[in-house]
Amino acid sequence: MTLHLDDDELVSCVACGLCLPHCPTYRVTGEESASPRGRIAAMRAVQWSGAPLEGDFTRFMDLCVQCRACEAVCPSSVPFGHLMEGARETLASDTRYQPGWRRAGYRVLGRHRLLLTASTALAVGQRLRLVPRRFGLPRLALRRRPLVATGNDVWLFTGCVMDAWMRETHAAVMRVLAAAGAGVALPGPGAACCGALHEHAGLVEDAQRLARRVIGAFPGEAPVLVDSAGCGAALKGYGRLLGTPDAAEFSRRVMDVHEWLAARVDALPVPARRFPQLVAVQDPCHLRHVQKAHAHVRTVLGRYADLVELDDEGLCCGAGGAYAALHPDMAADIRARKVAAIARTGAVVVASANPGCAMHLAVAGLDVRHPLEIVDEVIRDGR
Amino acid sequence: MPDALVADLRAALAPERVLAEPLELTLYARDAGIIEGHAHVVCFPLTTGEVQACVRIARAHGRPFTPRGSGTGLAGGAVPVEDPVVIVTTKMDRILEVDEEDRVAWVEPGVLNLDLTHSVAHLGLHYAPDPSSQQSCTVGGNVATNSGGPHCLLYGVTSAHVLAIEVVLADGSVALLGGVDAEPAGYDLRGAFVGSEGTMGIATRIAVRLTPTPPAVRTLLLDFLSVEGAAATVTGIIAAGIVPAALEMMDAEITRAVEDFVHAGFPRDAAAVLLVEVDGLPAGVEAAAQVVADVGRVHGARSTRVAADEAERALLWKGRKSAFGAIARIAPNYYLHDAVVPRTRLVEVLSRVYEIAARHRLVMMNVFHAGDGNLHPLIVFDRRENGVMERVTAAGEEIITACVEAGGVLSGEHGIGLEKRDYMPLIFGEADLDAQARLRHAFDPDGVANPTKVLPAGSRCGDLQRVPEGAWI
Amino acid sequence: MSGGAINDGALATFAEEVGADGPVACVGGRTQWSVGGAVEAGTREVRAPAGIAEYEPAEMVVRCGAGTTVADLDAALGEKSQCVALPAWDGATVGGVLAVGRSGIRRLGYGPVRDTLLEARYVSAEGRLVKAGGPVVKNVSGFDLCRLLVGSLGTLGLLAQVVLRCRPVPAVSRWFAGELDPFELRLRLHRPTSILWDGTTTWLLLEGHPDDVAAQAAFARAPEVDGPPPLPTGGRRSVRPSELRALTGRFVAEVGVGIVHTAEAQPPAALSPGAVELNRRIKHEFDPSGRLNPGRSVLA
Ligand SMILES: Cc1cc2nc3c(=O)[nH]c(=O)nc-3n(C[C@H](O)[C@H](O)[C@@H](O)COP(=O)(O)OP(=O)(O)OC[C@H]3O[C@@H](n4cnc5c(N)ncnc54)[C@H](O)[C@@H]3O)c2cc1C
Ligand SMILES: Cc1cc2nc3c(=O)[nH]c(=O)nc-3n(C[C@H](O)[C@H](O)[C@H](O)COP(=O)(O)OP(=O)(O)OC[C@H]3O[C@@H](n4cnc5c(N)ncnc54)[C@H](O)[C@@H]3O)c2cc1C
Ligand code: SF4
Ligand code: SF4
Secondary structure, eight states: OOOHHHHHHHHTTTOTTGGGGGGGHHHHOGGGGHHHHHHHHHHHHHHHHOSSTTHHHHHHTTTTOOOHHHHHHTTOOOOOOHHHHHHHHHHHEEEEEEEHHHHHHHHHHOOHHHHHHHHHHHHHHHHHHOOOOGOHHHHHHHHSSOOOOOOOSSEEEEEHHHHOOOOOHHHHHHHHHHHOOOOOOOOOOGGGGGOHHHTTTTTTHHHHHHHHHHHSSSOSSEEEESSSSHHHHHTHHHHHOOOOOOHHHHHHEEHHHHHHHHHTTGGGGOSSOOOOEEHHHOOOHIIIIIIOHHHHHHHHHTTTTOOOOOTTTTOOOOOOOOHHSSHEEEHHHHHHHOOOOOOOOOEEEEOOOOOOOOHHHHHTTOEEEEEHHHHHHHHHHHO | OOOOOHHHHHHHSOGGGGESHHHHHHHHHSSSSOOOOSSSEEEEESSSSHHHHHHHHHTTTTTEEESSSSSOOOOSSTTOOSEEEEEEEEOOOOOEEEEETTEEEEEESSSSSHHHHHHHHTTTTTTOOOOOOTOBBBHHHHHHHHHTTTTTHHOOOOOGGGEEEEEEEESSSEEEESSSSOOOSSOOHHHHHHHOSSSSSSEEEEEEEEEEEOOOEEEEEESSSHHHHHHHHHHHHEEEEEEEEEEEEEHHHHHHHHHHHHSSOTTOSSSSSEEEEEEEEEEHHHHHHHHHHHHHHHHHHHEEEEEHHHHHHHHHHHHHHTTHHHTTTSSSSSOOOOOOOGGOOOOHHHHHHHHHHHHHEEEEEEEEBGTTTEEEEEEEEESSSSHHHHHHHHHHHHHHHHHHHTBBBBSSOOOOTTTGGGGGHOOHHHHHHHHHHHHHHOOOOOOOOOOOOOOOOOOEEEEEOOOOOOOOO | OOOOOHHHHHHHHHHHHOOSSEEEEESSSSSSTTSSSOOOOEEEEEEEOOOOOEEEEEGGGGEETTSHHHHHHHHHHTTTTESSSSHHHHHHBBHHHHHHHHOOOOHHHHGGHHHEEEEEEEEEETSSSEEEEEESOOOOOSSOOOHTTTTTTSSEEEEEEEEEEEOOOOOOEEEEESSHHHHHHHHHHSSOOOEEOOOEEEEEEEEESHHHHHHHHHHHHHEEEEEOOOOOEEEEEEEGGGGGGOOOOOOETTTTTTEEEESEEEEEEEEOOHHHHHHHHHHHOOOOOBBSSSTTTTTO
């Protein structure tokens, strides 16, 4: 039995435990099996000592949120994200880790028209109170106004769920970009889904297929801006996922929208009045730990609102892409810590640059907005 | 098919808080050191009563028990030997009481050191012992190993900050050691328990002293062209009657590695740097900082940089505290030593330590608590290289011997555990070890609390301890 | 400076003197002879060796005989502007102070006596010389017998030689007194060395850099005085620091520490049954025949 992991990567963990407090599932359980160090030890047990894949090992891997906080704090630079994706890839191909219904669910994400239809059906279901609240869905719109391209200085990646469920956020982002003087181009249907969830689930081939489609949907040299931290991290990782020069070149063009705006913050209008409420900044894991672009949110948003930091050093909120749907109890326990950290700041409005986090936190009753929605509101109020 | 011991534990705690599957047990085979053992079963009590139940059930089935916190220990203290019941405190992580006036906090053993400090920061207080692992290690583990950290030079190690400990003893009974008043009656049982590495029972509630945050702080970075100059400065500062809050030294190799990692402006061409922090009231701090700079200049400091603000101070400390991060760039594995020598012999011992590493063809760096003579020679290597472990072990032994010959001791903060147990006779004679065994015996007459740790077999005259059968690497 | 007045030979002689049988008690300055109860009649008295064995000022530790008086030790250390954090009552010996384990009125600033002892060589009930701890300022090699010995009243072993942590003598050291709120001072001042309170008057000891002392004194708004008040010597009680607020009657209290000095004797502090049993077992392990300081008990 082997996991097909790189031994060099697997050997690099020295078991110091410095990652433990940054791991959301360890924070909730206090158990090694739910920690980065324990997960690596389990991978070693499989790869080096022939422990079985099925059963406990699968359970330990599946409980990981893939927030990659452990990777960011690891003094030995253990590439945890890559190890976990590799382990899941083996699980998906060699075991029944991803049963048919889960695979089918992920496939819908890549088929945008189907997703939109399904979303409308869900929205109707919500009106009829057929969708339980604990599913954690936002209140979906029955009709979505189409986005209209405004130029071709930059691309905006629109994605799958976000476009279907939170298109208003894209609209706000486009208005802010326009205020900074940038014309925004919109991709064709090829850019339907970044494939991050597939990659996290170990469905690497699906992820690669989607990646190739996405790359094809953004011709030219213009920067590809992303307003969802999870998608942005995935797009920036295409070079590694596909291993081709084209993909690497594409990844170099990808920027989080705040990253792009931060470099041009002086081009943004000076606010007539600042946002009236204190804003707590929640750092999406894939912005902070993977893209390391969380400071840019503060540069941009700080121009328009008074910000307050959380004291939890960027601990994950538990959303984790599909995680909240697959592990609702754990996700809720993780979220409880985040909610408490937000409560300690005294702020009532929370800014989150990732739609998954925003939805997940909103279920706990918080007023969560995309940072650029707040910026948009201030700019529009000033007119 | 779970055995009767596991079944009893599950009945007493809750099934999901008792682990016995092979893969689950593998994850508890070691701490952050390099020795591996084997756990029979792992349990997670939530209360003192449940800890008592774990101990009693273990005993009823003739098994020893091993306490465990976060498993960041480096001496193998939490490594399960003799197939014990591993009792993990990580789910006992509540801060029970914070008394602002008396500056005392009661905590459960699984509270993380840095969490405690964060939770009282708004009161202008902190928990002073600050091991480099403070983000991860538990207060219970700190108590059991008597942990230290950079700022323990002025403020004292864990023992100086623990007032009272509720302990579940090896027979399952509970005793309160020490007290939150100044002079609890009887022998200092609290003092005896601190540093006992789980061999005298399990701490289930701990009262710690909280320290007010000083009104003024100065952080200085001194840069030297010779290790001797830096070491002489250390002695000179102490001799000048200054007790800095922290006095840390980094040698050339580690300074370069750290600089490449954090870009804090550490001089890449220095032979050694000193990171010195003085705190207290403004005038005293100013004067002490001046003395530090003067002493440094006398001993050839090339430059003295004073942190201008809190951000710069944080950056300098980040450099010191990410030393481990930096070394990962050089080789994947490290072996971190821990010994203390008289501060006046630092120069001599350091040169011996470098000589030993060179002779064994090992890469060695030094980043350590110079102010109290606490050396941390750090050997970096790649475990997969043939025969490297033998060289690492041999060098380690010579380093320890060199420190002891200079009048030093085996460990300043990591403890003895399994790692250094067999070196104990280097510094203690038969009568000395016998006395320690008696203390242990008073707490745990049958030797069931974390057996085989700290004292070498046969420490008790005429009472041979069982020899460990644990798997070793 | 290296005294050499006490060497290994002196330790061996002391051990021989203590021997392996018959009741024996160690005498220091006899200033606290009654603490822990009277020694049984017929007990042989011995005295620990005196003198400084080793003192390296740059090391800030000193090795001396347990029979050395604190005053002699401080005089020697004072030449290098150092001292030890042990209360220096007339005639009191280092061994006696450690055996009694009571800290002085500077505990708030200096910490308790138990944090001062780094290494101890003592004579066990079997008459053997035993080493505990080590001669360096930081040490976790093995169990902490030093802390066990501090405050053990000579009932576990008789101290022959010790290594102590030294401290720099502060630049200035000034007492102030007035009708001030001692609890407020304790919260507002940064690490004062001592705050004493008799229910009306507060005495404050400030040490360190002259400017800091002046600034803190100005904040406290108290005039300078010659020194601390005389302490009632009849009894001594230890409470949680905040409980001092509720004190009545005649007393001098160490604010922030929780020690109360009274004229009348105080009942011994209570101990949990579990701790009492541990005390008994420890005494039994170290001195099974009860020959060390017979009649004296840490629980009396
Ligand atoms: C008027 C007065 C008031 C005092 N008030 C205080 C006070 O408020 N706070 C305070 O801390 N101290 C106070 N002291 C006491 C003093 O400073 C020490 O605490 C005291 O114990 C000094 O020891 P000694 O040498 O006189 O010991 P002794 O009185 O001779 O002996 C005390 C105990 O220690 C044992 N002992 C002595 N030497 C050794 C040894 N080498 N090994 C093992 N056991 C030994 C003895 O057997 C005896 O049990 C006061 C003293 C006086 C005279
Ligand atoms: C990168 C790194 C840096 C470090 N830096 C420092 C440093 O600067 N200073 C320092 O002192 N140490 C340092 N350490 C060592 C380690 O972090 C400390 O020893 C720490 O106190 C261990 O705490 P833990 O909770 O991880 O305990 P564990 O490793 O789980 O256990 C340590 C010992 O304590 C016992 N134990 C744990 N909990 C209890 C309890 N409740 N009751 C009784 N016994 C118990 C165990 O049986 C074991 O013997 C470092 C370690 C690492 C990996
Ligand atoms: S993953 Fe990194 S931080 Fe975590 S235990 Fe391993 S080496 Fe340490
Ligand atoms: S990726 Fe996140 S959840 Fe997974 S082990 Fe690392 S820190 Fe824990």
